[in-house]
Amino acid sequence: MIPASFDYVAPSSVEEALQALAQGGEEAKVLGGGQSLLPVLRMRLAAPTTVVDLRKLTELRGVRDEGDAIVIGSMTTHHDVTRDPLVAEHAELVVKTIRTVADPQIRHRGTFGGSLVHADPAGDLLAPAVALGAEMVIAGSSGRRTVPASEFFLDFFTTAVAPDEILVEVRIPKHTGWGSHYEKFNRVAQAWSIVAVAAAVRSEGGSIAEARVVLTNMGSTPIRATGVEQALVGQPASDEVIRAAAQHAAEGTSPMTDGNADGDYREHLARVLTGRAVAAAAGLAVQGG
Amino acid sequence: MTATAQPSANELGRSRKRKEDARLISGRTRWTDNISLPGMVHLAVLRSPVAHATIGSIEVEAAKQAPGVAAVFTGRDFADEQGSLPCAWPISSDMVAPQAPSLAVDRVNFAGEAVAVVAARSAAEAHDALELIEVDFDDLPVVLDMEAALADGADLVHPEQGTNRNALWVFDSAEVGTGGDVEDAIRDASDNGVVVRRRFRQQRLVPAFMEPRSVVMDPTGEQLTLWSATQVPHILRVMIAMTLGVPEHKVRVIAPDVGGGFGGKLQVTPEEIITFLVAQRLGKPAKWTESRSESLVSGHHGRDQIQDITICASRDGTVTGLKVELMADMGAYLRLVSPGIPILGAFMYNAIYKIPAYHFACTNVFTTKTPTDAYRGAGRPEATFAIERIMDELAVELGMEPLELRERNWIKHEEFPFTTVSTLTYDSGNYEAATARAKELFGYDGLRAEQRRRREAGDPVQLGIGISTFTEMCGLAPSRVLGSLSYAAGGWEHASIRMLPTGKVEVVTGSSPHGQGHETAWSQIVSDQLGVGFDDVEVLHGDTQSSHKGMDSYGSRSLTVGGIAVVKAAEKVVDKARKVAAHMLEASEDDLEYDRGRFTVRGTDKGTTVADVALAVFAAHDLPDGVEASLDSDATFDPENFSFPHGTHLCATEVDTETGHVTIRSYVCVDDVGTVVNPLIVEGQIHGGLAQGIAQALFEEAVYDEAGTLITGTLADYLVPSAVDLPNFVTDRTETPSTTNPLGVKGVGEAGTIASTPAVVNAVIDSVRHLGVRDVEMPCSPQTVWRAINAAQGRAKSVSEGYTDTAAGGGLGSVDASGGAR
Numbered sequence A: 001m002i003p004a005s006f007d008y009v010a011p012s013s014v015e016e017a018l019q020a021l022a023q024g025g026e027e028a029k030v031l032g033g034g035q036s037l038l039p040v041l042r043m044r045l046a047a048p049t050t051v052v053d054l055r056k057l058t059e060l061r062g063v064r065d066e067g068d069a070i071v072i073g074s075m076t077t078h079h080d081v082t083r084d085p086l087v088a089e090h091a092e093l094v095v096k097t098i099r100t101v102a103d104p105q106i107r108h109r110g111t112f113g114g115s116l117v118h119a120d121p122a123g124d125l126l127a128p129a130v131a132l133g134a135e136m137v138i139a140g141s142s143g144r145r146t147v148p149a150s151e152f153f154l155d156f157f158t159t160a161v162a163p164d165e166i167l168v169e170v171r172i173p174k175h176t177g178w179g180s181h182y183e184k185f186n187r188v189a190q191a192w193s194i195v196a197v198a199a200a201v202r203s204e205g206g207s208i209a210e211a212r213v214v215l216t217n218m219g220s221t222p223i224r225a226t227g228v229e230q231a232l233v234g235q236p237a238s239d240e241v242i243r244a245a246a247q248h249a250a251e252g253t254s255p256m257t258d259g260n261a262d263g264d265y266r267e268h269l270a271r272v273l274t275g276r277a278v279a280a281a282a283g284l285a286v287q288g289g
Numbered sequence B: 001m002t003a004t005a006q007p008s009a010n011e012l013g014r015s016r017k018r019k020e021d022a023r024l025i026s027g028r029t030r031w032t033d034n035i036s037l038p039g040m041v042h043l044a045v046l047r048s049p050v051a052h053a054t055i056g057s058i059e060v061e062a063a064k065q066a067p068g069v070a071a072v073f074t075g076r077d078f079a080d081e082q083g084s085l086p087c088a089w090p091i092s093s094d095m096v097a098p099q100a101p102s103l104a105v106d107r108v109n110f111a112g113e114a115v116a117v118v119a120a121r122s123a124a125e126a127h128d129a130l131e132l133i134e135v136d137f138d139d140l141p142v143v144l145d146m147e148a149a150l151a152d153g154a155d156l157v158h159p160e161q162g163t164n165r166n167a168l169w170v171f172d173s174a175e176v177g178t179g180g181d182v183e184d185a186i187r188d189a190s191d192n193g194v195v196v197r198r199r200f201r202q203q204r205l206v207p208a209f210m211e212p213r214s215v216v217m218d219p220t221g222e223q224l225t226l227w228s229a230t231q232v233p234h235i236l237r238v239m240i241a242m243t244l245g246v247p248e249h250k251v252r253v254i255a256p257d258v259g260g261g262f263g264g265k266l267q268v269t270p271e272e273i274i275t276f277l278v279a280q281r282l283g284k285p286a287k288w289t290e291s292r293s294e295s296l297v298s299g300h301h302g303r304d305q306i307q308d309i310t311i312c313a314s315r316d317g318t319v320t321g322l323k324v325e326l327m328a329d330m331g332a333y334l335r336l337v338s339p340g341i342p343i344l345g346a347f348m349y350n351a352i353y354k355i356p357a358y359h360f361a362c363t364n365v366f367t368t369k370t371p372t373d374a375y376r377g378a379g380r381p382e383a384t385f386a387i388e389r390i391m392d393e394l395a396v397e398l399g400m401e402p403l404e405l406r407e408r409n410w411i412k413h414e415e416f417p418f419t420t421v422s423t424l425t426y427d428s429g430n431y432e433a434a435t436a437r438a439k440e441l442f443g444y445d446g447l448r449a450e451q452r453r454r455r456e457a458g459d460p461v462q463l464g465i466g467i468s469t470f471t472e473m474c475g476l477a478p479s480r481v482l483g484s485l486s487y488a489a490g491g492w493e494h495a496s497i498r499m500l501p502t503g504k505v506e507v508v509t510g511s512s513p514h515g516q517g518h519e520t521a522w523s524q525i526v527s528d529q530l531g532v533g534f535d536d537v538e539v540l541h542g543d544t545q546s547s548h549k550g551m552d553s554y555g556s557r558s559l560t561v562g563g564i565a566v567v568k569a570a571e572k573v574v575d576k577a578r579k580v581a582a583h584m585l586e587a588s589e590d591d592l593e594y595d596r597g598r599f600t601v602r603g604t605d606k607g608t609t610v611a612d613v614a615l616a617v618f619a620a621h622d623l624p625d626g627v628e629a630s631l632d633s634d635a636t637f638d639p640e641n642f643s644f645p646h647g648t649h650l651c652a653t654e655v656d657t658e659t660g661h662v663t664i665r666s667y668v669c670v671d672d673v674g675t676v677v678n679p680l681i682v683e684g685q686i687h688g689g690l691a692q693g694i695a696q697a698l699f700e701e702a703v704y705d706e707a708g709t710l711i712t713g714t715l716a717d718y719l720v721p722s723a724v725d726l727p728n729f730v731t732d733r734t735e736t737p738s739t740t741n742p743l744g745v746k747g748v749g750e751a752g753t754i755a756s757t758p759a760v761v762n763a764v765i766d767s768v769r770h771l772g773v774r775d776v777e778m779p780c781s782p783q784t785v786w787r788a789i790n791a792a793q794g795r796a797k798s799v800s801e802g803y804t805d806t807a808a809g810g811g812l813g814s815v816d817a818s819g820g821a822r
């Protein structure tokens, strides 16, 4: 498993990185943590002529507070995100999700931004980004633009980031005090989701004031289960309400069939896991294994 | 001279940490891929992307011109010299054995088969050049399903053979005279007892050793030296000589440190032959190292059988007959021992039970898939799975507690030695003791009570208990038995001991460790035998120049055969030393007592040690007349019997009935592997074995699509579980020494794998049997379990609505035990 040869650059600013990408043209590729790109290169599924490594861009690492939002640098590793107190306080769903990603070695290498741009429909960070209404800050030769998560994921492995652009940071509106849960289903622990559900719930006096439910791997991009959300809002956070709402989970999805699961089984899982995710987010005891 | 410490305590039974681990774990050692020779070229192999096709033209010119490329070869370049890869186990005289070229010449018969090889200055350049080779494949129909392959008019893998049937192998107790006629037993039970029939599927598995295969060949010396990550350097040397016609004494094979094999490296591989031929052609050292994806698609696979099992019993639960009809997938070619793998199982279906009538028939089938061959347990896991699964089904039909049914039929402790219906004589065993201990550790009765409660409460997570009271035959093998099975070689093992003047010891073993810890265990054995310190023993292995004779490591044979050869060699050293010691002590040999390295003159405190004698022999100044100046000794040990480890494994699973997800809640095993040399190593073997057996039950399968390509081609798709996916194992042992070797040891390398698979699957089914489920195919993935529950519920519904259940097997009869027999 030896990649085809390529040129390698490790620029020390975003501007230099953008220049390198511009020079490399269509055949240039950004390297974040390398946990997805390197396997692709080694299996020769891609053969870029230039690899632009962002590892020296310390400006893209870390989390900061911006009033009503927190901002996560795209090169912040999974591990660092889970250890950050701002994320824990204002975007707990992200921490809970990342704890289910791969294994410690990979979490020390893989990056928050890389996961989002890679846009594997089975990847785990996409759904929470959509659920929390994240905004993606993208740098290109003509400056920076911001794309909401709901418009960021376009198709399998395809996002709004053009080949000559870089995802620099992700703004996540604060969801302080929201209950949240990421219910992930897979066969072995260190693997991508067969199906997963990200749920975030804001309760007010025993009833659900706001709810965000987003499904992982039920289509080519993360899918917001609006039917479920609507059935929850304004209702008491009870088992019956949640179970009934979860029945809407598979509506509008188009899950694929692969070696782990057929489409109909994925639809079933979406309903079951949605019930569990919402119940956990709402602080109810969850049955099942 | 360094001091040689006299050991104070017995080494046998000590939990020594392994000598070899520091270097193996750190990787700072002699892995084949770590070897680099002057002028060496690196090889990359082009593999067929299609399962079955004739090869038209192969365009290699562009690759030859690529940077760094020294040469490109195709099968046509080696057609006259590559011969046919050997199959050493022609199980029947009319067995169909197609030519098996290392590099395909005219046709490819599985996706992954080697088609061309590039030799270049670097591995990267070799791989780059592969992309420049153009092969014209003319597709032929693929052959994937064994039953379809055997049907009249089926598409053929090897059209020139006229059939996809490799061989039929039959054992019948009535014919052999060891038991009755199973058809009579079945007829009888249909009237007066119970007959249960099931079809089980042994999915295809990948051995998934940790160190990828690697080969280095140096043609520049007087001898042709081949390093290979192999389990079988000795067999490889003979086979290279026979396959390529190279004089055997001109070939030296070295298995340096080898990182796992599980049977996957019990092979003479195409790549070994290819590397050998390329290096010879170029007159330069050559190296080939595979990638993981290459390993998954081209290294031999394991299992892949369809098992039709019929068991019959009288109403009181006494088993009266067992009939086993198998189809075993050979894949596209016969490899070293492919045809014999299912036959190794033939002797194990009767397991620990007294079965009065037994019939076994196995049909081996060719398909256009990767060849199959040995994989940890080889034939015995399949047998154990089938019998332990069907014992549970029989218990349900009879309305009996499954452990009680087993106890009613197993061989009692006082009945050993016991000759079974399949002709083996089990020397020793104590199934009662192992089972009692396992039940206690497991909390069997408490878990059964909890299961009842959960069933009654309709808990979404249901509990099940799985049992496997297994035995196996290992320590391959008495040579005369192998002869009677038409195996090409014997089953002996060789060892020699060299006494160095300073009292240190070199042990040369024909066993070929690849992760088992032989260096540690052999040191412990020799330490006790010769009274030298554990650290004063060096174990040499895996090089046909130093260890000139051997049968290598597989089939849990190293300790029970190779280890005993070491004991025998040590005894000879002591015999030689005794003569010299008597001379030194001016005593008669008969007056000497020997205990762990020390000779004493009976009734006195006069004595000497083997180490002192070694120095005296080295000097040779004053030896008794006619005594050679050497204590060095060797021994070739041929076992008189197999060894029969056994044990009771109990597994509790929790099944989430909403998703089908299985969690192992607890796993208890009590194994009896006879006398134990090193408990820590035994524990490690059991743990790893359990992991692999559980992996078959729940996770792993090599899956092909309808075009015949392997779709589980990476470890992201082929699910090898890691520690977090496995429970904490509760292990214990009973010790019933083997009576057929001087140490009383039995094999342990395969026990955990053989035993665990049915324990887990039985538990999964037991978790949901009350919902109407009577079988779940392996691997018991969440989707498979969920569908089994759905199908059972559907059946339940159609029955309640007045439809009859026409499905074969136990059906709902299985649930209602009183009305079980159909």
Ligand SMILES: Cc1cc2nc3c(=O)[nH]c(=O)nc-3n(C[C@H](O)[C@H](O)[C@H](O)COP(=O)(O)OP(=O)(O)OC[C@H]3O[C@@H](n4cnc5c(N)ncnc54)[C@H](O)[C@@H]3O)c2cc1C
Residues within 6 Å of the ligand: A029, A030, A031, A032, A033, A034, A035, A036, A037, A038, A054, A074, A075, A100, A101, A102, A103, A106, A109, A110, A111, A112, A113, A114, A115, A117, A118, A122, A123, A124, A125, A161, A165, A166, A167, A168, A190, A191, A192, A193
């Ligand atoms: C064994 C294994 C198990 C895994 N399990 C999981 C899992 O359970 N769940 C899960 O979600 N993920 C899993 N992953 C993937 C892991 O989370 C990766 O880290 C992640 O998908 C990619 O992040 P990266 O930083 O490594 O990106 P890279 O591999 O470096 O890049 C991935 C892609 O994103 C692009 N890219 C990266 N950074 C940027 C940027 N800042 N701007 C523009 N483009 C960029 C690259 O060009 C490339 O196309 C697993 C990976 C492995 C190897």
